[in-house]
Amino acid sequence: MKPPPFEYHDPTTIPEAISLLGSYENARLLAGGQSLMPMLNMRYVFPDHLIDLNKVGGLDYINTDADGVEIGGMTRQRDIEFSDELAEHCPLLSEAIRHVGHIQTRNRGTMGGSLAHLDPAAEIPMVCAAMDARIRAQGPNGERTIPIAEFALGFMTTALAPDEMLVSVSLPGWASGHGAGFQEFGRRHGDFAIASAAALIEVGGDGKIARASLTISGVGPVPVRIEEAEEGLVGEAGSDGVFDTAAEACGELEALDDIHAPASYRQHLAKVLAKRALAQAWERAAS
Amino acid sequence: MSATRTISVTVNGKAYEREVEVRVTLADFLRQELGLTGTHLGCEHGVCGACTIQLNGRSARSCLTLAVQADGQEIKTVEGVAPSADELHPLQEALSEHHGLQCGFCTPGILLTLLEFLDDNPDPSEADIRLAISGNLCRCTGYQGIVDAALAAAERLRGGAAK
Numbered sequence: 001m002k003p004p005p006f007e008y009h010d011p012t013t014i015p016e017a018i019s020l021l022g023s024y025e026n027a028r029l030l031a032g033g034q035s036l037m038p039m040l041n042m043r044y045v046f047p048d049h050l051i052d053l054n055k056v057g058g059l060d061y062i063n064t065d066a067d068g069v070e071i072g073g074m075t076r077q078r079d080i081e082f083s084d085e086l087a088e089h090c091p092l093l094s095e096a097i098r099h100v101g102h103i104q105t106r107n108r109g110t111m112g113g114s115l116a117h118l119d120p121a122a123e124i125p126m127v128c129a130a131m132d133a134r135i136r137a138q139g140p141n142g143e144r145t146i147p148i149a150e151f152a153l154g155f156m157t158t159a160l161a162p163d164e165m166l167v168s169v170s171l172p173g174w175a176s177g178h179g180a181g182f183q184e185f186g187r188r189h190g191d192f193a194i195a196s197a198a199a200l201i202e203v204g205g206d207g208k209i210a211r212a213s214l215t216i217s218g219v220g221p222v223p224v225r226i227e228e229a230e231e232g233l234v235g236e237a238g239s240d241g242v243f244d245t246a247a248e249a250c251g252e253l254e255a256l257d258d259i260h261a262p263a264s265y266r267q268h269l270a271k272v273l274a275k276r277a278l279a280q281a282w283e284r285a286a287s
Numbered sequence: 288m289s290a291t292r293t294i295s296v297t298v299n300g301k302a303y304e305r306e307v308e309v310r311v312t313l314a315d316f317l318r319q320e321l322g323l324t325g326t327h328l329g330c331e332h333g334v335c336g337a338c339t340i341q342l343n344g345r346s347a348r349s350c351l352t353l354a355v356q357a358d359g360q361e362i363k364t365v366e367g368v369a370p371s372a373d374e375l376h377p378l379q380e381a382l383s384e385h386h387g388l389q390c391g392f393c394t395p396g397i398l399l400t401l402l403e404f405l406d407d408n409p410d411p412s413e414a415d416i417r418l419a420i421s422g423n424l425c426r427c428t429g430y431q432g433i434v435d436a437a438l439a440a441a442e443r444l445r446g447g448a449a450k
Binding site for chain 2: 002003004005006007008010033034040041042052054101102103104105107108188189190
């Protein structure tokens with residue numbers, strides 16, 4: 001198996017990469033290559049130009065400040081996994097990243113690559129949805145910031161223009177002591193999830209839920225926030241009944257139906273995993 | 288239209304300079320250009336782990352990396368695991384002693400994966416090892432022999448008594 005013929009470019013700066021991307025028809029950016037390379041090997045894609053980002057400087061960083069975390073597009077998933085900063089400030093990402101592929105693919109795979117690929121079952125887009133990520137993109141006309149809700153347009157389709165490049169992802173911070181829950185069901189560890197759920201909970205001084213986020217992934221074409229459940233949770237103390245009610249809202253989602261699982265099974269999983277993720281987040285949240 | 292490039296790579300400590308077509312994967316480069324056929328190709332789309340090598344000390348799928356991307360980098364393949372021609376690495380010995388291989392097709396990938404893992408986790412649990420090799424498919428052993436071998440090798444590498 002061989003990739004089809006293409007011209008190879010290896011720019012070293014962001015402006016150079018953007019200029020190449022803008023000057024060719026049918027060009028693709030190559031980040032960690034853990035999705036695009038299989039697609040090339042299997043000849044699902046035929047780019048005339050491959051623009052490799054691996055030599056571009058200034059795209060590999062994890063910066064934490066009072067507002068949250070900013071992660072460079074070419075930051076390797078394995079570096080995210082090992083980051084003590086992220087374990088402290090962004091426990092949901094720290095936990096979810098361990099479920100992205102395997103050691104060998106996380107060593108190469110990147111934050112931005114996974115997000116731009118936008119597989120419906122992928123963990124990184126789910127964490128971005130759960131945390132209201134803001135995606136920084138650069139193109140020939142400058143830079144813009146895209147909220148994740150406007151970035152994930154549909155099945156493996158992002159709001160990035162053909163001449164735009166994902167530069168970084170910002171994850172606005174949650175209060176110190178918030179609880180994160182992550183639940184995924186797949187046939188084997190490292191497989192794409194059949195369904196997964198992410199929950200974030202902040203507990204107020206009164207011991208009640210002050211802020212909640214609930215996201216279901218792998219069920220529909222893009223990760224979805226369950227706003228009805230989130231609103232219902234605020235002001236409640238965590239309990240079996242409260243989480244049952246919240247999870248009920250996940251059972252009616254539009255679900256994918258494929259060789260891995262029928263839609264009804266994904267809907268069932270969404271409810272079960274949502275409840276478990278919420279209970280886990282509640283348990284881990286410091287009151 | 289597919290152009291070529293001249294690349295310099297260090298494989299198992301030895302420097303090579305070759306002209307390669309830019310679309311050639313690192314796996315095909317190692318096997319066909321350098322004759323290092325110990326790196327095996329199973330699925331060629333990143334699922335089976337047979338082609339795992341180390342790129343600058345980190346395990347990677349050589350079928351999902353282009354040879355041109357390895358320009359200036361250091362690669363380790365199964366041919367570079369044993370310390371000498373008549374001596375095995377402790378992990379290789381342990382795999383042999385614990386029936387960690389039958390046909391041997393997955394073994395190079397398992398070795399390169401576990402060597403990195405045991406560097407990061409010198410004292411792993413059985414569950415840690417199973418997770419570490421979750422990206423390497425083996426159709427012969429049922430994994431039990433591989434896990435036993437990894438536990439034994441970890442102990443040996445820590446300087447404990449060999450079992």
